[in-house]
Amino acid sequence: MPERRCAITRAEDRTVHIAGPSAGPPFTRAVLDVAGAVLTWPVLGPTGLPAAEIHDVGRAQQWLWALYGERTAAAVDAVASGTPAAELTLPEQPTALAEAAARLALGHWAARWWPTSYLDGIPALEPDVLGLELAALTHECQQLLDASGELEGTELLKEHLAALDPLIRWRRSAAPPRQLDRVLRLIDDAADNVGLDGEALRRLGPALEQDHRPTATPLDLSELFARQQEFTLAAGSLRTATDRVIARGSGTNDWCRYPPGFVDASEGAVSWTAYALGAGRRIEVEVVADIAAPVGGVHLAAEVHVDGSPSDRVPLARRDDVWSGRADLDIPASTTPSIEVGILLPGFDPGPDTDDRAAREAVRALARHRLGVAAAPHDSAAAHPDSFLAEIVATAAVEEDF
Incomplete structure (x- = not known):
């Protein structure tokens, strides 16, 4: 060994x-x-x-x-x-126990860092499906956890129960994934341990007692786990017909500087254009949004550096599926500026770190690989029991969403 x-x-x-x-x-x-x-x-x-x-x-x-x-x-x-x-x-x-713990940690990683991107063709993971599997894995790993960790598992179960009935229906389909039955049994045991009740949970026990009898009607996972998300990309331009473009480029999309779900994870999600308006100069920033909408007045900001000068913050507002904002630039009219733009959430941002595009691309490659494995027929040699249920659901939604 x-x-x-x-x-x-x-x-x-x-x-x-x-x-x-x-x-x-x-x-x-x-x-x-x-x-x-x-x-x-x-x-x-x-x-x-x-x-x-x-x-x-x-x-x-x-x-x-x-x-x-x-x-x-x-x-x-x-x-x-x-x-x-x-x-x-x-x-x-x-x-x-180590294998279960590694899978639980990877699931939490996916909930935080999965590189969802419309531009890159990487679909989101259905949060309720992932949440229920995390609740199941938390129960499986209870030897590792103290009371707060076990409470987190219970809260995950409560928060994501909306996916339980669809999972039960999926189990009755012609070709359910091999890991689904184990996930459902762990959920049933976890709910029983904490005395959690509900209509779906009451249906779960009898469903697990029945032998697997697949339904004759094919199951459409994209309909079974319909996601409330659309990508309209209907922002349009902020500029006027009299503006003259003097520079444009892509900004830095550092995933560590804002919460998950705010920005499309693509490296090309951040773009900026500098305009001349007579003797004045203005920058406009556009950022492709992800599924999360701002609450409580939360807004992203663009951090703009011009010719290495101290940064200026440009507040961004969300319109449809784009965050956008503009600001005047204090640069001479005769200068072609060198501009760097990054995206952050004030108050959340830990500060700029070494930009690691290669690591972000490696994560995208990992996500694409995992989705490819998850898309394999469950009775094929390529099928992999380590795929998360949410990854399998995501592959079914790719054609519809992308």
Whole structure:
């Protein structure tokens, strides 16, 4: 069995670290908060066992042995007590709990970082379907979690129950995915554990007791999980007929600088045009919107740098499916400016980081690959049980939406 070396160290703040594969920007890391620790897997490339940052070794001992093995659990306890850093050989084959935890972390990553893009042809994941599978996986991983983590699973179940009846109907179809039955059984058990009730949940138990008897009528997943989203791209231009274009370009679409769902994830979603209006200069910015609509007066902004000068903020308003805004530029009329534009949400933005377009493109490639696998017929050799149900639903909606 393949093996790898793993270092266990203690930081000055007494946090114990289990080294794992290196990871890049936040959108390339799948993270899971567990009892006494934070676990991290790289989204790009092989995962295996996660890196761990353990801040409460006592609480973490409830799962360390099941995730990493008894030798690692003992080494963590020893290092936390002051013995020198340890280096162990770990098997590459993860335990059943490690596999479930990695899948749960990847599901949370997908809920936050999935690169939905109309421009790039990457469909959104149906949130209720993904949410119910996350609730099921949370229940499967309850050994890892404390009370707050278990409560999160219950809240996921409550929030996304709208997808339960469609999932039950999907199970009765001619070719349900192999993982669907397990997801539904975990949901049934999770709801029973917390005493959650409802019409759909009352139908779930009897449905699971019946043998699979596929319906004769083909099932249209795109109708079964109809999404309330359209892309009209009907913004139009802000300029007047007397304006003269002096420069135009694409801006930076850094996913870390705004919440999920606000902006199309494409690298070409941000565009700007600079105009001459007599002796004056003006910039207009347009950003292709995603499905999330602003609430409570929330607006994006464009951060504009001209010739390396300090940035100016241009407020953006949403019109149909485009965020747009304009501002005057303080530059000489004889100058052809060098302009850089980025998008952010004031108050959310962690600040500009090193722009990593290659990592964003790798994430898009990962999403396309996963959708390709999910689209394979479920009885074919290419079918993969690791596809999320929401990914399978998304592939059914591609033709309709894109």
